[in-house]
Amino acid sequence: MHCIALRHLAFEDLGVLAPVLHEQGASIEYWDGGRCAYDDRAWLEADLAVVLGGPVGVGDEARYPFLRDELRLVKARLDAGLPLLGICLGAQLMAAARGAQVYAGVRKEIGWGTVSLTTEGREGVLAPLLEAPVLHWHGDTFDLPRGARLLASSELTPHQAFALGFGQLALQFHVEADAARMEDWLVGHCCELAGAGIDPCVIRDDARILGAQAAAAGQEVCRRWLKEARRCRAQC
Numbered sequence: 001m002h003c004i005a006l007r008h009l010a011f012e013d014l015g016v017l018a019p020v021l022h023e024q025g026a027s028i029e030y031w032d033g034g035r036c037a038y039d040d041r042a043w044l045e046a047d048l049a050v051v052l053g054g055p056v057g058v059g060d061e062a063r064y065p066f067l068r069d070e071l072r073l074v075k076a077r078l079d080a081g082l083p084l085l086g087i088c089l090g091a092q093l094m095a096a097a098r099g100a101q102v103y104a105g106v107r108k109e110i111g112w113g114t115v116s117l118t119t120e121g122r123e124g125v126l127a128p129l130l131e132a133p134v135l136h137w138h139g140d141t142f143d144l145p146r147g148a149r150l151l152a153s154s155e156l157t158p159h160q161a162f163a164l165g166f167g168q169l170a171l172q173f174h175v176e177a178d179a180a181r182m183e184d185w186l187v188g189h190c191c192e193l194a195g196a197g198i199d200p201c202v203i204r205d206d207a208r209i210l211g212a213q214a215a216a217a218g219q220e221v222c223r224r225w226l227k228e229a230r231r232c233r234a235q236c
Contacts, residue, residue, distance in 0.1 A: 008054025011184035015176035051090030083167035083229035091170035098145035112206040121151035132217030167232035175218035179211020
């Protein structure tokens with residue numbers, strides 16, 4: 001299998017998911033947002049595609065025109081019924097590609113926490129997160145797209161995860177975050193943390209305590225998604 005991952009910050013990569021992709025025999029190719037050639041044919045020919053997070057938002061298209069290209073690519077894979085994993089910004093692009101509104105949340109949701117799974121969430125790909133921590137790091141949220149199946153929520157963010165077609169999974173939270181590299185996040189987003197009045201020491205300490213459990217759960221989510229993706233590709 002070949003996986004293309006759209007990346008917007010060097011340290012917000014596939015993280016703990018990369019070893020799972022490699023163990024399943026997948027090669028990984030990163031496209032860096034705004035600095036790559038968006039090859040529609042290669043994007044659609046890839047067995048797997050992941051759109052990762054970043055500090056820009058879906059509504060920033062005028063200031064960051066490359067987001068129009070990414071929205072087009074996301075829509076193309078969804079329309080073709082191809083496997084797609086969207087994380088944070090990636091999930092927001094998936095929602096927008098299906099006509100849902102993306103907008104600022106009540107306040108920024110940043111730090112290690114949990115999500116509440118719906119019945120379908122508990123019985124499907126996200127089952128490993130039932131009692132596991134995840135990393136929240138977002139300011140925007142989205143309405144649930146028409147036809148989407150809600151999988152998870154939190155007290156602050158009602159729409160934390162949804163599924164569209166088979167193997168098409170959108171996660172507002174970060175299952176890919178590697179706690180061993182938490183310092184990259186804390187330095188890279190230091191201005192955002194300061195503006196939100198969030199103490200990086202708390203996130204660092206929580207990463208040390210919760211990171212291993214979060215990584216194990218995130219990797220199991222990835223394995224389950226890959227099973228769906230294989231079935232999806234077999235049917236396409």
